[in-house]
Amino acid sequence: MQVRLYATLRALAGAARVEVPGAPGEPVGEVLRRLVAQCPGLAGQVLTPDGSDLLPHVQVFIAGRSIRDLEGLATPIPPGVDLAVFPPVAGGGQPLLLPCIIRAETAEVMRRRAPARSPCLW
């Protein structure tokens, strides 16, 4: 299957598109591990060193959906689609306090609202 690469990943892989063996229904993680093996320049850029997870802020899309919003690396690849892999392109460091503030704000808002809604996304 075809994997499209963007931004800094292109120079590291030496190509904007890479053909990687893969079959429909296979987990995304398997294809990504093969991609890294095929393009050694991508080692340490997409997956954690043991290959068990995506690096923070790397995004992999299947038909426009981030696998982070699906089943992560276990997401099965539907037939007829390709993968798009982006390095961090809209974010950087981790301002550590912000997640706490956002969670606290969200919890407070949910507390004040009708209890029917799910408490929070995070």
Add this chain to the structure above:
Amino acid sequence: MVLTGYANRVARIDLTTGNVTYEGIDPDAARKYIGARGLGVKYVFDNGPEVDPLSPENLLCFMNGPATGSAINMSGRLAVCTKSPLTGGVTDSHMGGWSAARLRWAGFDGLLFRGAAATPVYAICERGTVRLADASDLWGKGIRETVRILQERHGGRNVSVMAIGPAGENQVRFASILNENDRAAGRGGTGAVMGSKKLKAVVAIGDIRDQWKPADDRKQDFEEARKVGLKAIMEGVLTAPRKGGLSLYGTNVLMNIINEVGALPAFNGKETFHPDAEAISGETIRAQYLVEEPTCHACPVACKKLVEIKEGPYAGVRTESFEYETAWALGVNCGLTDAGAVAKLLDLCNDYGMDTIELGNVLSTAMEATELGLLEDGIAWGDAERMIAVASLIARAEGQLGRALGLGAYGAATSFGRPDLANSVKGQAIPAYDPRGIKGIGLAYATSNRGACHLRGYTVAAEIAGIPLQADRLSPEGKGALLKVFQDLHAFSDSMDLCKFSAFAMGAEEYAKAYSAITGVPFTAEDVMRTGERIYNLERYYNNLAGLGEGSDYLPKRFLTEPATGGSAGQVSELDVMLEEYYAARGWKNGVVPMEKLRELEIV
């Protein structure tokens, strides 16, 4: 008591009489509203919300923050604050480059212009004084020529010029103000306000030898705060110089990812995906057109991308900065993916002084109206030559079409009898993220105090990149609280005035440290958030008093009823759900700030 860090000098310039007076910074106001955006909005608030934006009574503020011109990273910015002729509410529009720092080094925290000159003038700021000079010979000239003449006239490498072009002179409602590095205070029509006052330019002569220095007893704290911020930027995966995506590709690194998720409005939002967007993406621009990467004062990131077109009908165009918003607005939004043509249009905007985002929306609105048969002698999708010709008509306010389009996308669409064709909120058109594919940014557009805007609350960071935490871009849940945090944080950084991109590497704690080191006021991350909330509520209170009350937080019908395409196929905005949660987070009643909230935040 005077807070350290400020120049403690603001000039009030009455352009009707030519009288200039000087005053210090009010310490109480500075504590509550910091500077730049916050303090600028306070000055505009005190001037009254009922003023006609293009009348002499409107106030036009050029405001630095306490960090401006210092060695704190990304501190090369100022805010232009005024009542917007585009929205009828308060607006703040920021510019980078070196003008803000030089204004500070010329001895000023801010300049407050009121009245209107009988004949064109420009202001010269030097060593704590402001004087006015005749600008009759400059009126009618483009920004580049104006800048060149004034730099030659006032000499030296420490001269910075902020000017309007023909669009500002003709009070085009989305005219901008640019400085010599092609950096724009783009949004909200601040250039039109400047034009209505017959103020052609502001020249800041700031000697670098006299630049901002911390007070003796603050030097150690200041250096520590500077290093903390610098480390975060240098190590940030996005901001790291020559390594991070923002540094390598500029903001246009977003073009492909936003297109991938189906949140790139194309053809005036009829589609949310464009198959050829890659042709004007950051990756393509870097590979084929990039010639220089200029930067702003105290910034190692260098996100600005100067391009040169070497072949084809636009060969010879050399311009900056090929930003994401510009590439989108004048590009795929108009069905255009010719990088040369987009660069030419950008170059015209830089010289005429027009907001590229609003112009792109004006043109795409006219294109849809043409397609629907509402506009004779209109513009076809992607017709670059016609776009260039019409841009000139608009800037020069020529002909019925030029004058109608000069009202902005909403004004133009209304003149076509179809206001719903404009993708605008409160009279200002949307930037480059579709609210159907990124739900939180739709809420941000709807509730932005300055009209549709991505920079009041950049939820895209969380919804696309997972910064500072991952949010599901297609879910409306949790977006109200998320947006409030972003809006409050950005209101604070805009008041320091630190570049918005600092938020990719720094957070409330780093901001608090920098503010404390500069002013000597003990400050925590919680203080940062509360101060940002106060500023956001002051703006909202102003807008409420100016007539933007209940019902003014909305999205154009298209985003609520017409499904997205591409990676967001079938999606529409679920604004009502998000608004309910947002108002709960804000403590507002249908967009109106209650008196108890104003008291709680010590606004009244």
